[in-house]
Amino acid sequence: MESILKVKNYLVDNAEKIIRDMTDTANDNHNPKLSPEELEQFIQKNTQFLVLLADSLQGSRESAEEELKQWSKQTGEEEAKLFRRFSNIMKPYPNRRLIFLQKISQISMEHGLSTEDVIKVNNRFCYLMDVSMAETISAYEMYRDKSIKDHQREINALSAPIVPIQDGVAVLPLIGAIDYTRVQHLLNYVVPTIPDLKIDYLIIDFSGTMAIDMEIAQHIFTIHNVLGLLGIHVLFSGIRPNLSMTVVKAGIDFTSFNTYGSVKMAINSLK
Known part of the structure; x- marks a missing residue:
């Protein structure tokens, strides 16, 4: 155990130098080249990682695992914020892992550790x-998923604006593909705001919609x-022939709705 603690202390005291040596070896083996700024960030990040691993030799595996999970979660979120492809992050990992273990084995033997140790x-x-990698991937995916949902929510808001055009009349133009997420946005966020607009007529325009x-x-x-x-009162405008077929197939009775070829025609009908 005393020899293992010596290895632990050596790794902590020389963590940055060890990482720099391993990084040079990895670059010699044709790993992706990093800019000077990216390289320095990579070295500092992995120096922290090595210190956490080294400290685990003195404490329990469980406590080390919790610390590494926190470090890995932060790392995953940082990578996601930079919109880096995770495949690019993973590609050099096997080679770097091999170099890392070879270096650790060399240091351990130089400090007199037995084969068993x-x-x-x-x-x-x-x-x-492995725990760190799994947590990094999980944090990366959670952050990206949340980011995508937030962006989709913004897109939904921008692609379904309610536009007042005259007293008591507004238009809701539907733009782009209408899917389940868009419809839920309409039901949960757009429809509840309509009564506050004090309108009598709403024209829902399908001119910008290709398919539903x-x-x-x-x-x-x-x-x-x-x-x-x-x-x-709701009026529909701009319903294309293919959309009409979809409505009919859905079993919806068109005769109960006011439909017009364009927004202009719908507005004229109100006069």
């Missing part, structure tokens, strides 16, 4: 590296019924 050190490090499926069509016409109960 060298294996013990390597096993501990291998396990913690039958389930989505039913949701769209549910919006019609909900607004009708609120005393708002």
